[in-house]
Amino acid sequence: MDHSESSLLDAVLASIDETPDPRLRQILTTVTRHLHAAVRELRPTNREWEQAVEFLTAVGQKSDATRQEFVLLSDVLGVSMLVETINGADTGTESTVLGPFHMVDSPVRELGESIDLVGKGEACVVTGSVRDVDGTPLAGATIDVWQCDENGFYDVQQPDSQPAGNGRGLFHADDKGRFWFRTVVPSHYPIPTDGPVGDLLTATRRHPYRPAHVHVIAEAPGHTPLTTHMFVADSPYIDGDAVFAVRGSLVTEFAEVTEPAYAERYGVSAPFRHAHFDIRLTRAAA
Incomplete structure (x- = not known):
């Protein structure tokens, strides 16, 4: 031969x-x-x-x-983001990486409920809507969210100190496509470096940090599911994400709110942070 x-x-x-x-x-x-x-x-x-x-x-x-x-x-290596870019819709909210921590089911929660089960971080209210790209509200759309805590850890990383399901929630939009929930402002954090990927970063002199963000998966019948992030606008590493996932359209203001009446409306105390995130889903191919 x-x-x-x-x-x-x-x-x-x-x-x-x-x-x-x-x-x-x-x-x-x-x-x-x-x-x-x-x-x-x-x-x-x-x-x-x-x-x-x-x-x-x-x-x-x-x-x-x-x-x-x-x-x-x-x-x-930027491959996850490349696949997202190749498969991203030309219209609608931009997609980004799933990340390694969507490994457990998010608990179903009622609109307005808190996904924070510990209560130690800076209070935050997230509001938003899910609509078709033509603006039609998508009633009953599901919004699956997960995030790290104020110290940069996900529940699965600290099973001895965080209750299972902390920072996670599966919500259903109301009849006008709206959703809202309470949480804490997430922190920037390093991706896990105690394994071979961490060794690779060390060998290439790369930092392991991701900017603060909330993960989101939005779905509605007849529409293409969307995996995306809400990035905290003033977070460190917003211009240097270790996994190359930041898109400008997903950078979201987490504005400080001091009005007691507004805080009472959402069941929190002033001051708190408020973020609003509108999601547009594209129709699935026939």
Whole structure:
């Protein structure tokens, strides 16, 4: 058998050529072609290739029911955001990355309920609406939100100090597509650095920080589900997100409110922070 570099690639591609699923055949062919090209360009030693395999093995071993290290790797390499950009709608609210912490179901909550089960951070009220891109309110739309606490930790990271479901909530918009809930202002935070992705950041002298944000998944019948963020406008790292996910249209003012009457309306004490986020969903393809 001819084991020249080009003939080896040809042999592998020929072995894929009979794959019945055309999309799978396309994916395998393209990935194989680019992977072989990268190896030919880099000329890795046997030990370097072993280290690459060991790194990917460690990424898999670090993943568990509440930690997805492969998602984290995709995020810090900008691949997650690239996929979002490719698949993003031309109209409607811009999408961004899912992140590695949407690993548990958000508890169903009533409109106006608080997703903060601890009560130590700066009080915040989030209001918004879900509409079609033509402005039609989407009654009953679901809004799934999750966020870290005021110290930058998600509930799944601190099961001994945060109750399960802290910072999470699944809401249904009212008959005018409106939603509102209470929470605390989230903090900027470092992505987990105690695994192989953290080692990669250290080796490349990159910081691990994300600006403060609230994750949102919005869904309504007949519309394409949206995964997005509300970024806190004055947060550190708003211009240097470690996972490249900030979009200007998603940067949201968390304004201080001092009027007692306004605070009473939402069941909080003044002063508090208020953020408003309107969501526009595109219609799903027929």
